[in-house]
Amino acid sequence: MAAPVTAELLFPVTVTPAIRLDYVLQHFQQAYEPVPLVAIGYEPTEAAVTVAEGAGRFFTETAPCPAAPNWREWQGQRVPFFFDDNPEGELLTLTPGQARINTDVVAAAFYLLSGWQEYFSAVRDRHGRFPYAASVQKQYEFVAVPVVNYYFDVLKAAIEHVSGVPLQPRRWSGAPFxxxxxxxxxxxHGGWGTAARYQLRHFRLGGFAKLLARKAIGQPAPxxxxxxxxxxxxxxxxxxxxxxxxxxxxxxxxxxxxxxxxxxxxxxxxxxxxxxxxxxxxxxxxxxxxxxxxxxxxxxxxxxxxxxxxxxxxxxxxxxxxxxxxxxxxxxxxxxxxxxxxxxxxxxxxxxxxxxxxxxxxxxxxxxxxxxxxxxxxxxxxxxxxxxxxxxxxxxxxxxxxxxxxxxxxxxxxxxxxxxxxxxxxxxxxxxxxxxxxxxxxxxxxxxxxxxxxxxxxxxxxxxx
The missing domain is CATH 3.20.20.370 (Glycoside hydrolase/deacetylase)
Structure with a gap:
């Protein structure tokens, strides 16, 4: 296990809400097309799309994990929302020309996409890797769900509402993915033993003999x-x-x-x-x-x-x-x-x-x-x-x-x-x-x-x- 991390050693830049928003929107703009120019910001602002700030002081400190997420249903998928200060409220409030996202999807997307949990965790396996067992993906069982993409989908719905422009996932020369x-x-240079056992297990004595001959005369390994x-x-x-x-x-x-x-x-x-x-x-x-x-x-x-x-x-x-x-x-x-x-x-x-x-x-x-x-x-x-x-x-x-x-x-x-x-x-x-x-x-x-x-x-x- 690695030594505990320290803020002085690893945290030279304070990750402000503006930094988080810029990083998240950079990837949102790469994920969809076309993305209209819509003002997006934390409250209180005059932006057309506002996001409830729910991270508090989390990103000024070095804890690897936030409080447990609140689970919400979105587009038929049960999704964990971190930094959700209003778990009983509606996720998205739409009014003429305005959209309010009532949970901090920006902070949550930044947290997962940036790898914050492993950067500030001291847990490592024998190869020096951050292990799956220590991850929030394992703790809350969502490793096979692209949660950040669902956060982006919430933001997409808000932008489509205020702009009237439908957004589509960016395609690959017309292909869906x-x-x-x-x-x-x-x-x-390995595989001789594996190949030999396979031949014997299937009673292929001729194949086993050919394998031995190949090795004896220096032929390439399987x-x-x-x-x-x-x-x-x-x-x-x-x-x-x-x-x-x-x-x-x-x-x-x-x-x-x-x-x-x-x-x-x-x-x-x-x-x-x-x-x-x-x-x-x-x-x-x-x-x-x-x-x-x-x-x-x-x-x-x-x-x-x-x-x-x-x-x-x-x-x-x-x-x-x-x-x-x-x-x-x-x-x-x-x-x-x-x-x-x-x-x-x-x-x-x-x-x-x-x-x-x-x-x-x-x-x-x-x-x-x-x-x-x-x-x-x-x-x-x-x-x-x-x-x-x-x-x-x-x-x-x-x-x-x-x-x-x-x-x-x-x-x-x-x-x-x-x-x-x-x-x-x-x-x-x-x-x-x-x-x-x-x-x-x-x-x-x-x-x-x-x-x-x-x-x-x-x-x-x-x-x-």
């Missing part, structure tokens, strides 16, 4: 399958992103990184061929780089000539007080680490990409976070969920429906080793079922860089005017 399919490449993974996703209509580990040395604490080396001409040429066929190559920051910008930069540069614009940290490591600044200093265009390892869903309770909050400067960072929604290891692991193969898609479907509803991005991580047919729990069959569902629902498949290009064209400043 997007899907970001990715693969963390941790191991290329998990040395990057081209196979690329072909599998391409057949399903999805360009994918490979996150490549830049270090094959164990971390100082003994945690393994890659079992392959990126600094060989043969491997770099292999990455080049994959990239030429439409696969995006990104950085899988090795263990420890989540707080080491210099090492992360070196690993990104080590992937050249494949131009890696994105990153996801090994073991989903993320130290809230340091990692966003590390990523900014490393110069990434996007990151895709923020998901809970223990459960699928929405770590920041938001189903669209967002700009992490910079607590030191009181504004958004310049890199995009494409949050991770589901990882194969989460679905079946002794320490996480233990779903059977046939349970995977039914378990994920309600979350995916929410993403589609709000025009979000379904971010999927499926490790290359889980494309082994020996895996019948979170393996190639479950991956295929998931992608077929996304395709049937009309998802636009995008790489991380393509998502950045659509949301931030030509490097346009993402901050609100």
């Amino acid at each position: 997007a899907a970001f399919i990715s693969h963390d490449i941790d191991s290329l 998990w040395n399958n990057l081209e196979h993974v690329q072909q599998a996703t391409t057949r399903l209509g999805a360009p994918s992103t490979f996150f490549i580990l830049g270090d094959n040395r164990p971390a100082p604490n003994g945690t393994l990184n890659a079992d392959y080396a990126v600094n060989t001409a043969a491997f770099r040429a292999r990455l080049g061929r994959l990239a030429a066929q439409g696969t995006e190559i990104a950085s899988h920051g090795s263990y420890g780089t989540a707080t080491d910008a210099g090492k992360l930069r070196a690993e990104i540069h080590g992937l050249e000539p494949a131009a890696a614009r994105g990153n996801r940290f090994h073991y989903l490591c993320w130290e809230p007080t340091r990692t966003p600044t590390t990523l900014a200093q490393a110069g990434v265009a996007y990151d895709s680490t923020l998901g809970f390892a223990e459960h699928f869903g929405f770590r920041n309770s938001y189903c669209r990409p967002f700009f992490p909050f910079d607590f030191a400067r009181g504004r958004a960072h310049d890199f995009l976070e494409i949050p991770l929604n589901v990882m194969d290891a989460t679905l079946h692991h002794p320490e996480y969920l233990q779903l059977r193969g046939e349970e995977v898609l039914p378990a994920l479907r309600p979350m995916l429906v929410e993403i589609e509803r709000f025009g979000g991005v379904a971010t999927v991580l499926w490790h290359n080793n889980n494309f082994d047919p020996a895996n019948e729990l979170n393996g190639p069959r479950q991956f295929t079922e998931l992608l077929n569902y996304l395709r049937q629902q009309g998802a636009a498949f995008r790489t991380g860089s393509q998502i950045v290009a659509e949301l931030c064209p030509r490097g346009k400043d993402h901050r609100a005017d």
Whole structure:
């Protein structure tokens, strides 16, 4: 467990109501189109849309969690509203030319989207991560509901009332939502034992003998399958992103990184061929780089000539007080680490990409976070969920429906080793079922860089005017 945080160390900027409003509206404006010019503010103001201020002194202190939320029904969904000082009153009051939101949806959206709870919590797991068990998502059981998107939907209703302009979720070249399919490449030289057990379990003695012969003559291991993974996703209509580990040395604490080396001409040429066929190559920051910008930069540069614009940290490591600044200093265009390892869903309770909050400067960072929604290891692991193969898609479907509803991005991580047919729990069959569902629902498949290009064209400043 990490040492307790202190206001002096971690809280150089007071997060005022104006800062919260600016950060929230920046993301609201990115989520909908068209957004008319409507004055929005806390009471008392002359704004057309007013919001009841309910946060009090919470954001001037360092408590990780506010009081328990009040649960309200909105658009058929039971939604937790934090900073709700009028739990018995109506949520939205509409009068001619005016709208009043009677709970502080701005403070609540800022609290979840900024990651305030983990920034000011001292709880960490053995990998230095903020654990799902310590989260408000776990405490109040809403991890698979994009609560911030529902807060935005309340704000949307208020703006539509005063402006007369209907707002629609921003689409992906006409598609209702997007899907970001990715693969963390941790191991290329493993899988012999898994494949052998599979052959014996199915009484395939001929296959077992061929496997032994392959290993004896030095053929590639079953998990040395990057081209196979690329072909599998391409057949399903999805360009994918490979996150490549830049270090094959164990971390100082003994945690393994890659079992392959990126600094060989043969491997770099292999990455080049994959990239030429439409696969995006990104950085899988090795263990420890989540707080080491210099090492992360070196690993990104080590992937050249494949131009890696994105990153996801090994073991989903993320130290809230340091990692966003590390990523900014490393110069990434996007990151895709923020998901809970223990459960699928929405770590920041938001189903669209967002700009992490910079607590030191009181504004958004310049890199995009494409949050991770589901990882194969989460679905079946002794320490996480233990779903059977046939349970995977039914378990994920309600979350995916929410993403589609709000025009979000379904971010999927499926490790290359889980494309082994020996895996019948979170393996190639479950991956295929998931992608077929996304395709049937009309998802636009995008790489991380393509998502950045659509949301931030030509490097346009993402901050609100």
